Amino acid sequence: MTVIKKVLVAGASGYLGRYAVNEFKGRGYFVRAMVRNPEKLKTAGPHGEPAVYDLIDEIVTGDVTSPESLNGVCKDIDIVFSALGLTSPHPQYTSYDVDYLGNKRILEQALAEKISRFIYVSVFNEDKMAEVLSIKAHELFVADLKKSGLSWAVIRPNGYFSDMGRFFSMAQSGHIFMVGEGKVKINPIHGADLAKVCVDAVDGESREIAVGGPDIYTFREVMELAFNACGKAPWITSLPLWLAEGGLMVTGLFNRNLADLLSFAVEALKFDHIAPAYGTRHLKEFFAELAAKKP
Numbered sequence: 053m054t055v056i057k058k059v060l061v062a063g064a065s066g067y068l069g070r071y072a073v074n075e076f077k078g079r080g081y082f083v084r085a086m087v088r089n090p091e092k093l094k095t096a097g098p099h100g101e102p103a104v105y106d107l108i109d110e111i112v113t114g115d116v117t118s119p120e121s122l123n124g125v126c127k128d129i130d131i132v133f134s135a136l137g138l139t140s141p142h143p144q145y146t147s148y149d150v151d152y153l154g155n156k157r158i159l160e161q162a163l164a165e166k167i168s169r170f171i172y173v174s175v176f177n178e179d180k181m182a183e184v185l186s187i188k189a190h191e192l193f194v195a196d197l198k199k200s201g202l203s204w205a206v207i208r209p210n211g212y213f214s215d216m217g218r219f220f221s222m223a224q225s226g227h228i229f230m231v232g233e234g235k236v237k238i239n240p241i242h243g244a245d246l247a248k249v250c251v252d253a254v255d256g257e258s259r260e261i262a263v264g265g266p267d268i269y270t271f272r273e274v275m276e277l278a279f280n281a282c283g284k285a286p287w288i289t290s291l292p293l294w295l296a297e298g299g300l301m302v303t304g305l306f307n308r309n310l311a312d313l314l315s316f317a318v319e320a321l322k323f324d325h326i327a328p329a330y331g332t333r334h335l336k337e338f339f340a341e342l343a344a345k346k347p
């Protein structure tokens with residue numbers, strides 16, 4: 053008799069989380085999704101990530117900043133997959149509250165239920181950005197996970213196509229302000245390709261898996277691709293790094309949480325982000341899909 057494994061997907065309403073739901077379901081798992089707002093799952097996300105409501109076996113509503121909402125979230129679960137994180141500024145909560153404390157609360161639930169494996173999504177090049185608060189929060193959790201005694205996998209992606217989508221939106225407006233010369237390189241990955249790596253990580257030893265996509269671009273090339281997809285001539289203005297850092301300091305005076313998240317973006321523009329290549333989907337096609345969708 054085949055035993056159906058049960059997975060909890062935390063962050064199931066996010067860009068990666070939805071593709072993970074899709075991938076786990078496609079491989080025959082029973083999927084429990086933890087989300088704040090189940091309604092969100094009924095429609096596609098802003099970067100083409102699928103509506104997954106009808107695929108999910110069980111939806112639980114939970115907010116990691118409210119510990120009591122997580123009680124029992126891992127009951128009868130075999131695998132926990134968390135792509136849960138703070139990716140836009142919140143007036144009250146920081147990366148520490150969500151990425152660290154929030155995921156730690158899920159880990160506590162997982163430990164109480166004796167699950168068999170915990171897969172967590174952190175970031176690539178974390179050692180080069182160790183002082184950035186959002187990276188610190190991810191890595192505090194990774195340290196706790198490694199010490200927990202559970203079998204684990206830590207996925208370290210460099211950048212998602214959804215993140216590159218920001219350049220597409222700016223290109224649509226006709227102009228992009230670029231920090232630096234745009235020579236830094238990255239091989240970003242599509243959520244569907246990354247989800248395959250995440251689900252493959254269910255099996256095998258506890259390990260860290262660095263992940264990038266199939267094509268390497270400079271940031272300037274990404275922006276040019278975005279302009280081409282919109283049918284607009286590239287208009288890119290380069291701002292010196294010191295100006296962006298100064299801007300961050302000023303932002304920090306009136307919005308600390310926004311400055312903390314932006315500091316990741318500025319820090320990340322200082323070196324290449326080329327991770328081992330996975331997947332088959334290309335950024336040019338992703339931008340073409342966004343262009344076809346948007347008026």
Ligand SMILES: NC(=O)c1ccc[n+]([C@@H]2O[C@H](COP(=O)([O-])OP(=O)(O)OC[C@H]3O[C@@H](n4cnc5c(N)ncnc54)[C@H](OP(=O)(O)O)[C@@H]3O)[C@@H](O)[C@H]2O)c1
Pocket residue numbers: 062063064065066067068069087088089092114115116117135136137138139140150151154173174175176208209210211212213214215
């Ligand atoms: N984007 C990138 O290029 C990139 C690169 C490397 C690593 N990462 C990491 O990968 C992870 C997933 O990224 P993503 O782009 O898929 O993020 P995303 O689309 O913003 O999704 C984040 C998920 O976390 C959930 N969440 C946030 N705060 C929560 C809370 N208090 N309680 C419960 N759920 C909460 C969100 O729920 P709602 O839908 O309700 O907001 C959403 O489901 C993040 O940890 C990110 O740091 C991202």
